[in-house]
Amino acid sequence: MELIYSQNKIVLNDKILSKLDRFVFGFTNILDNHAKYVIISGYVAILFGRNRASEDVDMFVEPISFGDFKRFWNDLEGYECHNSNEVSYAYEYLIDGLALRFSKKGEFIPNIEFKFAKKDLDRYDLDNRIEVCIDNERLFVGPIELQIAYKLFLGSEKDIEDARFLFKLFNNYIDAAKLEKFLNDIRIRPEIRKYLN
């Protein structure tokens, strides 16, 4: 794998994009004009080569005003929101801390799980997001250290596999002290931490 990893940027050229990648880029290319966002969870591992399907892609978005959200909504040609056809109702979901689900029109899967950043950990993901450049495309993912720790927190077999995958792939690049801090702060038990070894 040829990648260039710096603190806030990963360059991964010459990747053949999957259907899921193209779906994500299509959506984030529009969103990027309207709000700061960060992709978290399972898709981060898939983007870098983990071979499993995912029916959704999770993201946090910086809270924006209704006016800004409406402009984004109007720009989303070819997509639909499964929660509501009405932009003001959709916005209420976000204000209430709930997720919206967007997919291509007429489809259900894959979809984007779209939420406003609410808690400190969400904000940390946003403020420390990593730009991933793949040829002429770019998107933003959360810091790898936090993805690993959070996946261990989620704790299903699939999540632990994702965590181990990211850890093994990026172990020469990530900040070990930062990872350790997250593992401690999120109180990952030793019997789960051992899965990184």
Added chain:
Amino acid sequence: MKIDLQELEEEKKKNFEERLKFIDSYVEWLKKTPNREWSRQQVEVLG
């Protein structure tokens, strides 16, 4: 039919450990494989 739950649990655990080992092997392969090649294989699997 006799179902030994303990046996099933042990098998489940063993299978999980084997999948984790496979992830390690896969990552080693990924690290030395050009992006064009591993992503081509990913697209064949995932579409």
